[in-house]
Amino acid sequence: MTARAHDWDASYQSAAPPPWDIGRPQPAFVRLAESGVLAGRVLDAGCGTGEHALLAAARGAEVIGIDLSQRAIWQARRKAAERGVSARFEVADALSLGRHGWAFDTVIDSGLFHVFDDEQRGQYVTSLASVLGPGGNCYLMCFSDREPGVWGPRRVREDELAAAFADGWSTTSITADTFAINPIAGSPVAQAWLATIRRERTRLSGFVMLNALRQTADTQQWTVCSGRLRLPRAGATVATVMCRSSRARCAAWRHRLRIGFAAGFRSAAGTEGPGCGWAVASR
Ligand SMILES: C[S@@+](CC[C@H](N)C(=O)[O-])C[C@H]1O[C@@H](n2cnc3c(N)ncnc32)[C@H](O)[C@@H]1O
Numbered sequence: 001m002t003a004r005a006h007d008w009d010a011s012y013q014s015a016a017p018p019p020w021d022i023g024r025p026q027p028a029f030v031r032l033a034e035s036g037v038l039a040g041r042v043l044d045a046g047c048g049t050g051e052h053a054l055l056a057a058a059r060g061a062e063v064i065g066i067d068l069s070q071r072a073i074w075q076a077r078r079k080a081a082e083r084g085v086s087a088r089f090e091v092a093d094a095l096s097l098g099r100h101g102w103a104f105d106t107v108i109d110s111g112l113f114h115v116f117d118d119e120q121r122g123q124y125v126t127s128l129a130s131v132l133g134p135g136g137n138c139y140l141m142c143f144s145d146r147e148p149g150v151w152g153p154r155r156v157r158e159d160e161l162a163a164a165f166a167d168g169w170s171t172t173s174i175t176a177d178t179f180a181i182n183p184i185a186g187s188p189v190a191q192a193w194l195a196t197i198r199r200e201r202t203r204l205s206g207f208v209m210l211n212a213l214r215q216t217a218d219t220q221q222w223t224v225c226s227g228r229l230r231l232p233r234a235g236a237t238v239a240t241v242m243c244r245s246s247r248a249r250c251a252a253w254r255h256r257l258r259i260g261f262a263a264g265f266r267s268a269a270g271t272e273g274p275g276c277g278w279a280v281a282s283r
Contacts, residue, residue, distance in 0.1 A: 005068040005091075012049070012071035019152065019181045019190075020111050025051040028177045028194050029110060032139055033059055040105030043131065045094045046112030050076025050087065056108065057087035064102065066092035095123045098130035107131075107138040111179070113161070114142035114153045121164045129168055129199065138169075138197045141177060147191035151184060158193055165197045172196040 011018040025033075029052050032038055039061050044053035047065030049072050057063040057080075065087060067073055076089040092100060094112060107128055116124050128138060145155040162171045177194040181187075 002068075005070070008067070008069040009071045012069055012075065017182060019184055020179065021049055022180055022182055023051070025055040026110050026141065026180055028141055028192070029055060029108065029139070037137065037139070038106060038108065040136075041103065042106045042108060043097075043102070043104040044108045044110075045097075045128070046109065046115070047076060047089065048072050048111075050079050050089055052108045052110050053087045053089065054079060054083060054085050056106075057085050058083075061106070063087040064104075065089045066094060066097075068093060095120060095127050097127045100131075102131050103133060104131050105133060105136045107136070107140075109138060109140040109142075111141065111143075111153075113140055113164075114156050125164055125167075125169075132199050134199050136199045137172075138165075138195075138199075140195045140197060141179065141192050142195075143179070144176065144191040144193045146176065152190065156193060161193055161195055165195075168200055170198050170200055172198055 012021070017023070029038070033055050036059075038052075038056040038059065042053070042056045042061040042063045044050070044056070044063060044065040047053045047067050048069075050065050053063045053065030053076065065073075065076055066089070067076070068091065070091050073089045073091050076087075079085075080087050080089065090100075095116075113121070113124065132138060140161075142156045142161065143153045145157045147155060158174050161174060165171055174193050174195045177192045178189040179192045181190050184190075
């Protein structure tokens with residue numbers, strides 16, 4: 001377990017739940033669910049004990065909740081079983097989502113973005129872009145600079161939030177909202193920004209990075225490799241796949257490729273010969 005995971009795990013270990021873990025979804029996400037937008041294939045990034053994933057799943061979405069903390073994931077799985085709600089919960093790092101082969105239509109982030117430092121923010125946004133399809137929405141609520149004092153997480157300014165998603169995304173709205181919290185210094189709420197951020201459809205021409213899974217002939221194990229997809233124009237159906245490894249190594253491995261998640265694409269792929277793969281992707 002990494003130090004970061006260990007720290008988060010500790011917050012789910014104490015007798016009193018952490019401030020954010022209120023045993024029910026945030027009112028802002030209940031409103032979103034009621035408006036019908038938490039739909040399709042949904043990722044709850046930094047899901048904690050799973051309230052928002054379970055909220056979306058109870059309304060028919062196909063949900064995966066991920067968190068660095070094993071304890072949080074155990075609690076989320078237990079809640080799902082107790083409530084008879086079908087949602088999948090996995091320990092995973094939101095900074096490297098691309099390695100799993102997932103694709104989503106919708107992302108929920110309640111309280112994750114604000115835990116990252118400047119460098120991690122960039123990694124997180126790139127990581128989200130690798131799994132959220134074009135036109136998909138990210139619903140993100142983070143701590144706001146309108147919250148006075150210095151307790152708790154780093155405060156985020158509205159312009160910082162918009163800037164983090166400037167490239168390849170469009171910010172539909174950022175509105176003032178509140179987190180319901182287990183009371184700190186007597187207050188049951190903390191000031192927040194609630195953002196709706198959409199993955200743009202228009203930047204899909206050119207090269208799109210994708211990840212692929214490679215199966216070696218001898219061990220039959222799938223491992224992650226990277227490739228890139230040439231799209232002559234937005235929405236095109238085409239592509240070739242190049243494995244980052246040298247041809248000699250690929251030939252030795254006699255790998256075959258399985259293209260899992262050029263975000264938002266339907267894809268098919270196969271082996272063309274030693275070291276070469278093919279893929280067809282369409283939107
Ligand atoms: C403030 S809590 C919010 C939890 C949950 N979304 C909620 O509303 O109750 C932030 C969560 O993000 C998780 N987390 C922190 N860094 C993470 C990362 N890199 N990848 C996945 N989860 C992470 C923590 O373990 C914690 O559960």
